[in-house]
Amino acid sequence: MTHRDHGRGATVIAVDIGRVDYGDALDLQHRLAAERANDEREDVLVVCEHAAVYTAGRNADPDNVLDASTIPVVRADRGGDITYHGPGQVVIYPIIRLDSSREVRRYVGVLQEACIAVAAMHGVTAHAEPALPGVWVGDEKLAAIGVRVRRGSTSHGLAFNVDPDLSDYDGIVACGIRGRGVCSLASLGVRTSTEGVARALVDALARGLDRPVRWSDAAGLDAAGRAA
Numbered sequence: 001m002t003h004r005d006h007g008r009g010a011t012v013i014a015v016d017i018g019r020v021d022y023g024d025a026l027d028l029q030h031r032l033a034a035e036r037a038n039d040e041r042e043d044v045l046v047v048c049e050h051a052a053v054y055t056a057g058r059n060a061d062p063d064n065v066l067d068a069s070t071i072p073v074v075r076a077d078r079g080g081d082i083t084y085h086g087p088g089q090v091v092i093y094p095i096i097r098l099d100s101s102r103e104v105r106r107y108v109g110v111l112q113e114a115c116i117a118v119a120a121m122h123g124v125t126a127h128a129e130p131a132l133p134g135v136w137v138g139d140e141k142l143a144a145i146g147v148r149v150r151r152g153s154t155s156h157g158l159a160f161n162v163d164p165d166l167s168d169y170d171g172i173v174a175c176g177i178r179g180r181g182v183c184s185l186a187s188l189g190v191r192t193s194t195e196g197v198a199r200a201l202v203d204a205l206a207r208g209l210d211r212p213v214r215w216s217d218a219a220g221l222d223a224a225g226r227a228a
Contacts, residue, residue, distance in 0.1 A: 012096070012211045014202045016047040017218040022055060022074050022085060025093065029155040032095040037151035039097075045205060045213070046093040047198050050085040052168055057081055057146055064173040071171055078156035080133060080146040081176030088164035088184070090198045093157045094205065104149055110208035111158050115143040117204045118160070118197060122190045133175055140183035144175060160201060162186065162194045 017028075025048055035041045054065060054073045057080035064082045065073055071084075085091060098107060112128040115135040119126035119142060126135050126142050135143040143160040161184035169182045185192060206213040 010042065010211060011214050012043040012045060012094075012206060012209065014045045014047060014213050014215045015218055016198065016215075019049045019051065019087070022050045022053045025050065025091075026074075026076065029093050029095065033150065033153040033155045036095050036097050037153040043094070043096045043209075043211070045202055046095065047202065048091050048093070049087060049089060049194065050091060052084070052086040052165075054082055054084055054172055057083075061176055064176050065171070066173065067171040069171075071168060076146075076156070078146040078148045082172045083144045083146065083159065083175055084164075084169050084172060085159055086164045086168055088162055088186075088194065090160045090162055090194050090201060091158070092160075092198070092201055092205070094154055096154045096209070098149060098152050098154065100152075101149070104147075107154065108145065108147060110205065111145050111147070114201055114204035114208055115145075115158060115160055117207075118200045119185075121200055122185055122192060124185065124188055124190065132177060137183050137188065140181040141174060141177075142183050142185075158201075160197060162192065162197050 028046065032044060036043065052071045054068060054071055055076040056073055057076055057078045059079060060081045098104065112135055116126045124137060126137050128135055134141045134145050143158055145158050146156050148155045163184055163186035166182055166184060166187060174182055202213055
């Protein structure tokens, strides 16, 4: 199998790199996405957690940052507005090669359905809304979704709230959506681990992509999936 065999049935690599600075994760995504666009590696799911940070997408409205006195704001090259990352949240950055621009909508749907499936595993009924990004439980957002596609390769992805400090969201208008709240599995009464949710999300993404998944450790990221 060559690295050009990126469709149904090809292996996707999952790597948990632990807690990492958002800027370092952004640099890593840029490198991996460029390698994937050049068919120099297989598809990869980067699993991580960040220290508290607000990230502003290309379309972010500065007025949606209400208080950045204690949490830094970092620009991101994804679509969307302002969002939050922090401890207790599972972040997954899929670096996936899409065959055409027509696949982008389906790909976003795969991210949403993976979050919905993992919520259901924990007894939580979540849903997607056509006009609003992310995954919702009632009027509260459980998972944020934002993607970038360049040269056919995806970056950015999803952030699923397991047990973050929800008060950190008070400093922003999350995703630029006013009049709605934010929730987590913990705030909904579910006690579980970020590690378990991360594994479940990777499995759900692999099912949605119709792909087998192979885990690699962080130390092997440079070697995993690289072209010989």
